[in-house]
Amino acid sequence: MLAFITRRAAAAVVILLTLSLLIFVLQAVSPGDPARAYVGANASPEMVAAERQRLGMNDPFFTRYFHFLGGLFAGDLGRSLRTRQPVVFDIATYVPATVELVVTAFLIALVLAALYALSGALQWPGAALGRGTLLLLATAPPFLLALVGIIVFFGQLGWLPARGVGDFDDPGPFGMQALDTLLHGQTDAFVDALAHLALPAVVLSIAPAVAIGRVFRSSLQAVLDVDYVRTARSKGLTELQVVAHHVVRNGIGPALSMGGLQLGFMFAGVVVVEQVFSWPGIGNYLAASIPVADFPAIAGVTLVLGAIYVVSNVVVDLLQALADPRVTAE
């Protein structure tokens, strides 16, 4: 097991280094001058040139890359062309809201996926309608779901709000409205935070729920047909015991992989959802950076989200290894 963890961790490091190199190369070819972030739009060409020299932008390629890497480790992701703040600062401000949204959405997706898969594989009566609805919703682009959600639940019914994290102030310390208000025991604010969280989280969760659900269902069905399940049944175990101990554990592998994959897609999908709901997270920050070609910001967000994605995949691999000991034997 230890060897397995080490190998995966080493692979993750290589992947992250490659990502950093990729971002660095993209930065080099991108339009827009990072130096301008430091001196402002009205600076004279001489000032810009001097700033470029100071930033080491005239050095050879690899020197600049190592400089860049060093900056990464020191927590310096450059300066945003739009906000003129250090990108790290911007990200730190906006990340918690995104984490809150993505985690909630992912949990909802897991629950929906489990229901989808179990109801399908075990053939619960009447569940086909629910699955069909989910399937239909999943074919829609998330921004459309968001729009429809707003029109229906806000415009027509007035049940849920359409923008932002909450009408109250965030008491801190995490920067996550729902969590913080809960920790402080402010029930009104907490309920309000949940109401704001509901629509964006559900919209974000639908496509992953279906993707994971389908894979999980098909692997459950495959396992139900397998020899050792027949053995388990021949022992006289109840169907629940058979499913819980023999079927789920062996069928969950592909679903875990898909879960990891979907988590990655969620980090991209969150950009659109946050924009529609004016959710103050880094998705929204990224969406605002695009029209003005604020590449340092875009690069910074990609790096941070990319790192989170890679790490979460390592965790998924570990979970898979725990579920199926054969994985570590490779």
Add this chain to the structure above:
Amino acid sequence: MTAILVPSGRLRPLSVGSRRLSKPAAWALVGLVVAVTGLAVFARQLAPYNPIQPVGPLNLPPLSPGHLLGTDGIGRDLLSRTLIGIQVSWLSALVVVASGLLIGGTVGLIAGATGGWVDSVLLMRITDLFLALPGALVAIAIVAALGSGLVNTLIGVAIVWWPYYARIVRGEVKALAARPHVESARLAEVSRPRILLDHLLPGVVPTAVVSASLDIANVVLLLAALSFLGLGQKAPAPELGADTARALSQLLSQWWVPGVPGIAVLALSLIANLGGDAIRNLIPVRR
């Protein structure tokens, strides 16, 4: 002596693993896909008005005379804009999937058939690296770096998309290459290129085609999302995602202006999904 046979045990409904479509239904869906493709190709000819010119009253609701889907805030005909938007979205998706299949398929074929160093170290390491990164985000970064525009968007997505096909094709090729029929071919003194073409490729094609057809919907959605974020063509070019984004402020008053292009994306995604399912039902994957 015929015994009277009675169904035994608890009768469960027919298990529907993957929806078993009847042959006619499957072909009908494939026909639908072909029809949409035709629509996309001839969109300019089919559009009643010039999509970028104001041609009518502002914000006309759908089913108004002369404007089937209404007009937007500048008076442009929504039907025309949507048709061109469909052309862009659908054909772009086809191009991306085709190039991904071609590049990824070739890489996967070579990797799977060659094995050894070329496979595990060179080709698959690169593929794995790409797969380990969050594709959509990297696509955003690439397009942002290259500058927004249709061609750059297609390049960005294609770069991120081919590894998926490489992995699938390689897996299929490896599974096939391990089977005795390939070894028998080697013993029969069949040349290596011939083994690739005659004994490996035909076995890979069904799976690759099925994967690709199921994938079109994903690409449609990703392109629409990128367009929504402003990474596609510049205004006033009609694009489904971008049109939705630009009209967000009218959501609660004239819902159709952002709604119609969004629904068009939904329709494309739905047809692509059903078509992909139909193709999967029609193509037997020989084991």
Add this chain to the structure above:
Amino acid sequence: MTEPVAVVDDFSLSLVRNGIRSRVLNGVNLRIRAGEILGLVGESGSGKSVLALSLLGLLPQASHPQTGGSVTVGGVNMLRAKETKLRKVRRELLGAIFQDPMTSLNPTMRIGRQIGERTHDDTESVRLLGTVGVRDAQLRLRVYPHELSGGLRQRVMAAIAVAGRPALIVADEPTTALDVTVQAQLLELLRELRDDFGCSVLMITHDLGVADQIADRLAVLYRGELVEIGPAADVIRNPEHEYTRSLLASRLSLTMPRDERFMQTGCDAEPAVRIRNLHRIFTVRRGGRVFGGSREIAAVDGVDLDIAPRESLAIVGESGSGKSTLLRIVAGLEKSTSGSVTLSGTGGPQMVFQDAGSSLTPWMSVGKTLAERLRPLELGRAEVRDRVTAALAAVDLPLEVAAAHPGELSGGQRQRVALARATMIPPAVLLCDEPTSALDASLAKSVLALIRDLRARIGMTVLFVTHDLAVARLMGDRIAVMRTGRIVEIGPAEQVIATPGEEYTRTLLAAVPEIVEAS
């Protein structure tokens, strides 16, 4: 007279397979008495496995079973009873051992826990494992199935089966996938279980020799109908039904007459196959420690062999003996780590695989596959067509087969096509890797006869690998016995069988379930 443990009364069953409903069992009548071992013999498609599943109440719902008659175990009709009742019967009265030990145990659950689902008590589990002959039982509780050998896994299955003190153990071909020595041990085990615990055993097998070894009574199933039943000794020595007689006739034994054509051996010409000091070492990486740590396994551990032209050498060995690896190295499909293989004569090596179906390209027609073999000769279209026709005729296949695809042919036909391809251009040596072990006995006999015919006609050198001593005796002029990568004994076939020199050979011979003739 005590109550029978299980009663099958006028049982008929139809199933839907590939969209077609067919009658699988027809009016089967059977009583399994307490404490008896009932053998059930039949070839593939006879319905014996579904009968086993019916006794367990585990008919696959996906095949929409329709039944007539009854299958009663301990008074409960396993076809109609409610799930809760069925489970009770399975827990208290039944035990099951299935054919494939690799897939019958949950790969992600430790052995102890899987046995524990029946015993609910670790001490009892340890005791049971001891009973079935698993050493270091306490340690094995913590082990996963993939860490055990096939024989050990079947013993674990036996332990699970016996755990509930069942009245009836349903064993569906429990030894088919095992080596012959392990098979002998497992059969012995089943006998002991019957003696010690008094349980009955329904022993399903396709091998009459196995049935003869262990069964008290024997029932014969043919196309879903029970054609003969009686005391095992009677059924085997005085079969009444024609089918039983044909089953016995197609059985390969160590005493049946050998082929007259190959009686003389000995030829001093240059050997057709010369193997010198052949080694093949695999390094297996073991997980667990930080830097792995690898183990070296010698699949082939120093083999020296000469095969004379037109001679047939049969290599016999159990799984893990290295015989298949040796064959593949001679074929050129794998590389040796050291040593040499020299083939004299033209034509190169040709090989016939165990699974004929997967050795033919599924999307190429038979005609195309055969024509492809002739490409190096650069013949004209007409000549190619003639030679393909001739090749098909040589293996007793009609010309229409050329247009067919492998999926449309039967197993026996596919093996013939493979043989045609391998012998179209006379090879330097014909390598056979257990070509008949996946075929029914009657089919196997005819395919083996065909190989001998081809050999006589073309004058081929043959290297035949098998785990079955009877087949080896039939096919080889000489027999070489392989064990853990080395040849432990080699000599003229009859001599090795009649007067084996090595201990291991004797063990192998003793383990073969032979039918001892009455006279």
